[in-house]
Amino acid sequence: MTILPTSHIKISLYFHVATFFLILSLANSQSQQEHSILLKIKLHLQNPSFLTHWNSSNTSYCSWPEITCTTGSVTGLTLVNSSITQTIPSFICDLQNLTHVDLSYNLIPGEFPKDLFKCSNLEYLDLSFNNFVGKIPYDIQSLVHLQYLNLSSTNFDGEIPSSIGKLKDLRFLGLKYCSFNDTFPFEVIGDLFNLEFFDLSSNPLLPLKLPLSLTKLKKLKFFIIHASNLVGEIPENIGDMVALEKLDLSENNLTGKIPSGLFMLKNLSIVYLNSNNLSGEIPSSVEALNLTTIDLARNSLSGKIPNDFGKLQKLSVLHLHMNNFSGEIPESIARLESLTEFNVFMNKFSGTLPMGFGLFSKLEFFHIAVNSFNGKLPENLCYHGKLQNLTVYENSLSGELPKSLGNCSSLVELKVDKNHFSGQIPNGLWRAENLVSFMISHNKFNGELPQNLSSSISLFDISYNQFYGGIPIGVASWTNVVKFIASKNNLNGSIPQELTALPNLERLLLDQNQLKGSLPNDIVSWKSLVILNLSQNQLIGEIPSSIGHLASLSALDLSENQFSGEIPSIPTRITDLNLSSNYLTGKVPSDFENSAFDRSFLNNSGLCADTPKLSLSLCGFGLEKSTKTSHWSIGLIISLIVVTFLLALFASFMIIKLYKKRNHESESSWKLISFQRLSFTELDILSSMTEQNIIGSGGFGTVYRVPVNGLTYVAVKKIMSNRKLRQKLETSFHAEVKILSNIRHRNIVKLLCCISNEDSMMLVYEYLEHSSLDKWLHNKNKSGSARHVVLDWPKRLQIAIGIAHGLCYMHHDCSPPIVHRDIKTSNILLDSQFNAKVADFGLARSLMKPEEFNTMSAVIGSFGYMAPEYVQTTKINEKIDVFSFGVILLELTTGKEANYGDEHSSLVEWSWRHVLVGSNIEDLLDKDFVEPSCLDEMCCIFKLGIMCTSTLPSSRPSMKEVLHLLVRSERGFVFGGRNDVGEYDVVPFLKNSKLNSRRIDIVDSDSDSD
Structure with a gap:
């Protein structure tokens, strides 16, 4: 062993001590530097309150929750969901060891922060859910160590740089919900051999076609391109992507067949290929035994369900609806132990159903409607007590309903209509505690109606069956029934007074039965009743006068009975009367003496009218001849006096006419076309169109408030006489006249007449005292009343329901359907009771067929309200109005304007960002009027607005569905996680958005609206 001299030992010791103190000094220097940089970042962010613990006295920054340190140096910065509105500081990479940056869910503006390229060690970068604009820089390739890159839900546009393909360590790439509109460099993405997660969803402007090279990604586990513009076929060699666990290519334009290798991927668990144009059969061989979800709905697939699907013991969701599948359901499918949702709606399946359904798994949704199934329903569908939806309408099923359904307390929807079922309803089924929709029409069921009905039932449709006996006195307890439809049965006896005690009743159809006696006199409690049909019975007596007090009634059919006496006062808003x-006997009310009601009074020999349009005797022409003869002399004397008086008047009139001819020459050219009974002339209108009567103006011209009869007012819209705009304005004028002159609804503004000459055009409407909704909702109303009346939540919900009624009438009750194209708060007018009326039909169009797209020559509308597909393609159908209405719901609940944000964003985008973040809805609501009692209701209506503003039209509910949800919400039914929405099949909307909570949690799944 060599022994060093003492001097050498001392030198070595001095060296190590010096090195130690040097390192310590450098560490202290770095610590001070990093602490200083962090405080500088806080200052750049304008000292936000959530960073109060970042201060000069607190030097232990490695303990700050936003900071991650490695060996005492900052390596991670996480400022998530912190409402940051400042740009990313240019000096952020002065933190030289930074590897992890997460700034997601903020409001950071500006272009991509190029200063991040100085962070040479960066491995994790999340800038998602911010307000960035512009393009992704090509220099992103400089972040060579990047493993995680998430730029989703930003406004990045243009092209995605091919340089991303040089980030060889990348494992996660998130680019969904952006505005890319150039080609995507799939050829270089295929070189990212370490990629495990790839999401390019919701980029509808980005032209996409899957290349074969993509299948080189052997490590890819999650491959998601949902709701984009994906075209072409799925690569046949997709079976080479051996690590694939989730494949979501739904809601695109894919064609061709499903590759045979897809279901051979042993790690595959979730497949969403729904809403494409795929054809052919499902591959028969299946080795992907880990599959839990298969959704192939809304394609053009055919053939049978593969027998190998019976091997998928982990399968819980099987959606094959709206295809061309045929054959029988394999027995093995019913034996799958994890199956909860089975949906084969609208196919060509036939044969009997496997009896094992529900016995082996906790079945929740069983939807087989619109097929050709026959035989009985499986007995054990609700064996485990979880069944919520039983939808089997439009098949050839027969026999009795399974007795076990009588104990199925979980059932929410029962739709077995249009089959061949017979026998009696299982006793307990009438009272299933969660049942909302009870639809058994068009079968052969019999028996008597129950005294007690489940308090949750809203839709009760037993029409076209063989039920007998009277309407039970216990009907008074059916308090939540909205629609009671019992047409075409064998019901007898009288209509009990107790039936009038149903305050929520909107539709009562008891036609084609054997009911007798008179109608109850007191029916004013039917304040919600919209449709009443009692035709083809044996009812007698007078029509009760209280029918004139039914505020919502729009359709009344009492035909083919034995009613007598005079016609009482009937609401003029009724559009369907028989x-x-x-x-x-007696005279037809003057309000109904027009050709619209020419079939409403036939075969009543005692009725007369003042007009021949009704094909009835003319009143006053039925006197006896002897009576006429006995008074001929008096009539002659009176006639002579009248003739003499008229001759004198005629001479005076000619003198006055010649005198005034020049002054009235222009007025004589005015042409008035009336659509209602008028109490004024065109001269009454023209003389009052003065400057002091102007109440509004816009690009179309001027609006006047004109007094008529000294008692009421009308609103007159005068189209501006601008030669450059004349053709466009004339088109708008004629469109509005054409549509409003042919429709009548209490929630659509009433067009009284139009007045025009060669130079001017005017539309005369009913005058609505409270002007437009935007003036109340966004504090634009300068009148005194606005300061005294608060637009509280009940009024807002009432307004929403009114608008929905009007749109529902246009979309579903008009033939052809009418699309408004410019639904917004300024086009919603309010009367003295804040009842809403849809106005301004200048852009409205009639569709050729319901739900089909029509193409417009140009996009016209208002920013913040226009549906994306209309802006991008100029194609329209009813769903563009649904989108606009959804915006109004968001305005009503949040108090914000539709164009909330800047020129690049809107209220819809702001709301959807919070949806995807999972925000607490209470924090988004209008703070000026939120009350604890309204919170649940407001949260639900906000979520309904979210559903209505879905990017894809197919994902939005119809106005029928929307109206039903709104009405139920008004009546205290907070629709939620279970499908309690009544007649319309919106289960997937509600299930996927978990509407029973105040926190939004949208499930990544197909929004299915059958």
Whole structure:
């Protein structure tokens, strides 16, 4: 062993001590430097309150929750969901050891922060859910160590740089919800051999076609391109992507067949290929035994369900609806132990159903409607007590309903209509505690109606069956029934007074039965009743006068009965009236003496009218001849006096006419076309169109408030006489006249007449005292009343329901359907009771067929309200109005304007960002009027607005569905996680958005609206 001299030992010791102190000094220097940089970042962010613990006295920055340190140096910075509105500081990479940066869920503006390229060690970068604009720089390739890159839900546009393909360590690439509109460099993405997660969803402007090279990604586990513009075929060699666990290519334009190798991927668990144009059969061989979800709905697939699907013991969701599948359901499918949702709606399946459904798994949704199934329903569908939805309408099923359904307390929807079922309803089924929709029409069921009905039932449709006996006195307890439809049965006895005690009833159809006796006199409690049909019975007596007090009634059919007496005062808002084939007498009310009601009073020999349009005797022409003869002399004397008086008047009139001819020459050219009974002339209108009567103006011209009869007002819209705009304005004028002159609804503004000459055009409407919704909602109303009346939540919900009624009528009750194209708060007018009326039909169009797209020559509308597919393609159908209405719901609940944000964003985008973040809805609501009692209701309506503003039209509910949800919400039914929405099949909307909570949690799944 060599022994060093003492001097050498001392030198070595001095060296190590010096090195130690040098390192310590450098560490202290670095610590001070990093602490200084962090405080500088805080200052750049304008000292936000959530960073109060970042201060000069607190030097232990490695303990700050936003900071991650490695060996005492900052390596991670996480500022998530912190409402940051400043740009990313240019000096952020002065933190030289930074590897992890997460700034997601903020409001950071500006272009891509190029200063991040100085962070040479960066491995994790998340800038998602911010307000960035512009393009992704090509220099992103400088981040060579990057493993995680998430730029989703930003406004990056243009092209995605091919340089991303040089990030060889990349494992996660998130680019969904952006505005890319150039080709995507798939050829270089195929070189990212370490990529495990790839999401390019919701980029509808980005032209995409899957290349074969993509299948080189052997480590890719999650491959998601949902709701984009994906075309072409799925690569046949997709079976080479051996690590694939989730494949979501739904809601695109894919064609061709499903590759045979897809279901051979042993790690595959979730497949979403729904809403494409795929064809052919499902591959018969299946080795992907880990599959839990298969959704192939809304394609053009055919053939049978592969027998190998019966091997998928982990399968819980099987959606094959709206295809061309045929054959029988394999017995093995019913034996799958994990199956909860089975949906084969609208196919060509036939044969009997496997009896094992529900016995082996906790079945929740069983939807087989619109097929050709026969035989009985499986007995054990609700064996485990989880069944919520039983939808089997439009098949050839027969026999009795399974007795076990009588104990199925979980059932929410029962839709077995249009089959050949017979026998009696299982006793307990009438009272299933969660049942909302009870639809068994068009079968051969019999028996008597129950005294007690489940308090949750809203839709009760037993029409076209063989039920007998009377309407039970216990009907008074059916308090939540909205629609009671019992047409075409064998019901007898009288209509009990107790039936009038249903305050929520909107539709009562008891036609084609054997009911007798008179109608109850007091029916004013039917304040919500919209449709009443009691035709083809044996009812007698007078029509009760209280029918004139039904504020919502729009359709009344009492035909083919034995009613007598005079016609009472009937609301003029009724658009569908039939009192024919009775014994009514007297004169038809003057409001109904027009050709629209020419079939409403036939076969009532005692009725007369003042017009021949109704094909009835003319009133006053039925006197006896002897009576006429006995008064001929008096009539002659009176006639001579009248003739003499008229001759004198004629001479005076000619003198006055010649005198005033020049002054009235222009007025004589005015042409008035009336659509209602008027109490004024065109001269009454023209003389009052003065400057002091102007109440509004816009690009179309000027609006006047004109007094008529000294008691009421009308609103007159005068189209501006601008030669450059004349053709466009004339088109708008004629469109509005054409549509409003042919429709009548209490929630659509009433067009009284139009007045025009060669130079001017005017539309005369009913005057609505409270002007437009935007003036109340966004504090634009300068009148005194605005300061005294608060637009509280009940009024807002009432307004929403009114708008929905009007749109529902246009979309579903007009033939052809009408699309408004410019639904917004300024086009919603309010009367003195804040009842809403849809106005301004200048852009409205009639569709050729319901739900089909029509193409417009140009996009016209208002920013913030226009549906994306209309802006991008100029194609329209009813769903563009649904989108606009959804925006109004968001305005009503948040109090914000539709164009909330800047020129690049809107209220819809702001709301959807919070959806995807999972924000607490209470924080988003209008703070000026939120009350605890309204919170649940407001949260639900906000979520309904979210559903209505879905990017894809197919993902939005119809106005029928929307209206039903709104009405139920008004009545205290907070729709939620289970499908309690009544007649319309919106289960997937509700299930996927978890509407029973105040926190939004949208499930990544197909929004399915059958």
